[in-house]
Amino acid sequence: MTMDSRDGSNDRFSGLSGSKMAGPSPSAAGPTRRGILLGAGALAGSVVLGGRRASAQAKLGAPNLIKPGTLIMSINPTLPPLQFVNDKGELQGMRVELGNEIAKVLGLTPEYVRIEFAAMVPGLAAKRWDMINTGIFWTEERSRLMYMVPYERAAVSFLVSRGNPLGVAKWQDLAGKAVGVELGGIEERRTREVDAMLKKEGLAGLDVRTFNNFAEAFQALRAGQVQAATSIDATAMYWQGRGDFTRAIAGLFPQTATFAFADKTLALAVVDTLNGLKKSGFYDALFDRYGVLKIEGDSFKIDGPGPA
Numbered sequence: 001m002t003m004d005s006r007d008g009s010n011d012r013f014s015g016l017s018g019s020k021m022a023g024p025s026p027s028a029a030g031p032t033r034r035g036i037l038l039g040a041g042a043l044a045g046s047v048v049l050g051g052r053r054a055s056a057q058a059k060l061g062a063p064n065l066i067k068p069g070t071l072i073m074s075i076n077p078t079l080p081p082l083q084f085v086n087d088k089g090e091l092q093g094m095r096v097e098l099g100n101e102i103a104k105v106l107g108l109t110p111e112y113v114r115i116e117f118a119a120m121v122p123g124l125a126a127k128r129w130d131m132i133n134t135g136i137f138w139t140e141e142r143s144r145l146m147y148m149v150p151y152e153r154a155a156v157s158f159l160v161s162r163g164n165p166l167g168v169a170k171w172q173d174l175a176g177k178a179v180g181v182e183l184g185g186i187e188e189r190r191t192r193e194v195d196a197m198l199k200k201e202g203l204a205g206l207d208v209r210t211f212n213n214f215a216e217a218f219q220a221l222r223a224g225q226v227q228a229a230t231s232i233d234a235t236a237m238y239w240q241g242r243g244d245f246t247r248a249i250a251g252l253f254p255q256t257a258t259f260a261f262a263d264k265t266l267a268l269a270v271v272d273t274l275n276g277l278k279k280s281g282f283y284d285a286l287f288d289r290y291g292v293l294k295i296e297g298d299s300f301k302i303d304g305p306g307p308a
Contacts, residue, residue, distance in 0.1 A: 058107040064265045071108040073133040078215035094290040118184035132260040137186035143304020147267035148258040153293035155254040157236035159245040168248040176204035180217035180226040183210040274300040
């Protein structure tokens with residue numbers, strides 16, 4: 001996979017309170033359009049939310065962490081209900097709650113760097129953050145670049161305008177349509193695979209239009225600049241529940257989402273933490289509350305060889 005070197009926005013959210021959310025249902029407490037655009041836009045400086053710091057003894061230090069006592073995670077908060085910024089500027093969502101709990105168990109303070117996806121892998125290699133926490137999908141190629149720990153299952157959906165005026169019901173119905181998608185992620189790759197599948201069947205291909213993040217792609221769909229937008233199932237279901245769009249196609253290309261690390265010791269510590277959260281019931285309860293598919297099997301592990 002080719003990643004570009006653009007940094008995009010670079011904002012840190014540290015010491016989150018980890019306060020319990022009401023869950024993923026679209027309500028007044030959830031993200032609004034303004035909140036999602038806030039998550040995608042440029043926020044100056046550092047934002048400290050909640051002020052909660054690690055209370056336990058840190059289980060890791062140098063050289064396994066970039067900053068003593070802190071777990072720095074990259075995230076692109078434009079995917080409600082999994083990761084988003086609400087109208088108060090607070091970073092929330094299932095992946096945020098899980099990241100906070102992992103940091104807590106490790107005796108570390110969670111700190112988030114908001115960044116476009118395309119910069120995440122290069123930034124991890126450059127030691128700008130300890131962990132990618134944005135639901136990065138597992139691929140064999142990526143598993144040789146970093147240590148990947150599967151923790152979530154997800155599939156691809158296509159959103160269309162509310163009410164589905166074009167009558168899109170299957171991937172063949174996307175022939176000749178303009179489709180918006182975030183640059184550089186597996187969603188872009190899968191969108192281009194659909195393009196190839198259409199052409200193989202003798203149909204018109206897609207007009208694939210890439211955006212810096214999902215929020216921009218969804219905004220383009222809302223403005224009529226594209227006729228569909230690619231997303232993961234949970235996010236597509238959220239927007240449909242809000243009444244913004246219709247999830248016309250769902251469940252394509254099911255695969256595994258992961259945390260990613262440059263440091264193997266840290267990756268193994270997170271594996272142990274996830275296994276503990278599974279045993280305690282925290283993992284199952286969190287995923288059930290958000291309606292997210294759990295990994296198959298009863299334990300977590302690094303999948304792939306990691307960096308040479």
